[in-house]
Amino acid sequence: MLNPLHLRTFIVVLRTGSFAEAARSLGYTGSAVSQQISSLERSVKMSLFERDAHGIRPTPSAGFLAERAQNVLATLASFEEEVRAMSEGNFGQVRLGSFPTASQQLLPLSLSTFARTHREVGIDLDEGEPDTLIPLLLDRDLDLAIVYHYDLVPQTWPKALKAEPLLHEDLVLLLPPGHRFADSEIVLADLGKETWVATGERTSGARSLRRACAAAGFEPNVHCRSDDYDVIRRFVSSGLGVALVPALGHVPGTIATATIADLPVRRHVVALHAPSTVNPAVEGSVAALKAASVEAAGRLPGVRIA
Template sequence: MLNPVHLRTLVEVVRTGSFAEAARRLGYTSSAVSQQISAFERAVGVTLFEREAHSIRPASAALLIADRGGELLAALDGFEHEIRAMVQGLRGRLRLGTFPTASARVVPHAVARLSADLPDAEIRLDEAEPDDVLPLVLAGDIDIALVYSYDLVPVTWPDELTVLPLLDETLLVLVPAGHPAAKVSVRLEDLRGERWIASRDGTSGATCLVRLCAAHGFAPRIAFRSNDYDVVQSLVSAGVGVALVPALGYKRSQAVHAMPLRQKPLRRHVLAVHRTANTNPLLRDALMALRSACLRTEDEFTHPVHRQQAP
């Protein structure tokens, strides 16, 4: 096995033509340089320098090794630089998992900041619902994921995860513009007879709607289902039903009126999760970027958690 330290010494001796000058440049003694060259010769099994009383002459093998070795050392130096940059969080790979509404409203700003601050870092995105993305985080396939939980659908997170609250969203009732209930806020009982548009059966959003209506003494008459909030809002604007959506899923429109519940507003909570044991140095930068991105979404219905907790 060739020693890269000895290789570097050989390259410097060939470059300077002198053990003494190579020693001066490398910070060694002449004796140490001579010993390293001898060890290198034993490793390759050939004499590399013709030694005379006051000079040395490199053999052809030494010239060849120095030429190729210089390339290898340059590559090694670059590799070491990449490792140092990765450890310092300046380079590396970050795998980010996210859900659709966060992908549209939060993630682009976070990725833009990361790309500006860490131009050499590789950022990969995967989009999935929390139930699908959590196993990927636990398996180490994703470094950090955005997930959510609803007030009426609490979630217990695995002990292996660190969970950081980022954003609270008010749940909004969507009705067509001009609907009799289109006011500043609405009582859920006033929508008892409406047709509802909900997310897929079994999702947290659909479960939240069913539990909310049950608490007010009725079961929602769900006519349409879609996990795409653009589709949900389009159906509302077409006048075929009403819906309950998180604030990130609502886009302001003249055809749709959005309002919170008159009772205590319900919220969906956006959180960042990662394995506590994950040592990726980019995690800290990613969390800072996500927090900053959440600030950009702040309005009357979205509330960055760390802004609320700031002294």
């Protein structure tokens, strides 16, 4: 195995024309330079310099080796620079997981902010719900995941992960056109006889809805389900029922709404990653997400900084 240090010394000897001059240039002793060149000659099994009382002369082999060594050392220098940039979080890849409404409302700004300060870091995005993303994070298939949890549905994150709070979201009551409660403030019990549109029965949003309604004295009568908030809005707009959606999934001004004064539920958005992450760029990603969260809280009704 060739020693890059010996190759660098060899190049300086060729440039200066003597072991003594190379030693002065490198800050070594003449003996150290001579020993390094001898070690290099043993490694390549060729004589690189002819030595006599008047000095040294490079052999033809030295010229061949010098040409190749310059390329090798340039490649090594580039590699060392990339490793240094990676260790500082300025080079490489971040594998990010996110759920759809966070992807729509947080990622455009956060990724553009991150890209301006981390030009050599690429982003791989995987979308899914928390129960899909967390196993990927634990298996190190993701570096960072944006997830959520609802009040009334107990949630503890794995101890191997660090949670960085981002946002709190109010839930918005969506109403069909001409509904009697439009633009009103009501209590949850007022909705006991309504037909509902909700997310999938096993989702934390649906479970939170059932528990909140139970506390208000009724079981929600769900006729339609979808995990796509665009679909839920269309169902409500078509008169198929009322729905509760988190603020990131609401499009203000497109549908009638009402305020539920006693609703005990919010959705909470956090970023999860390993506390001793092996990817230094994660820190910059989290900072960009927090900046995007501040912007979203100023732009979207019902969104607050955690």
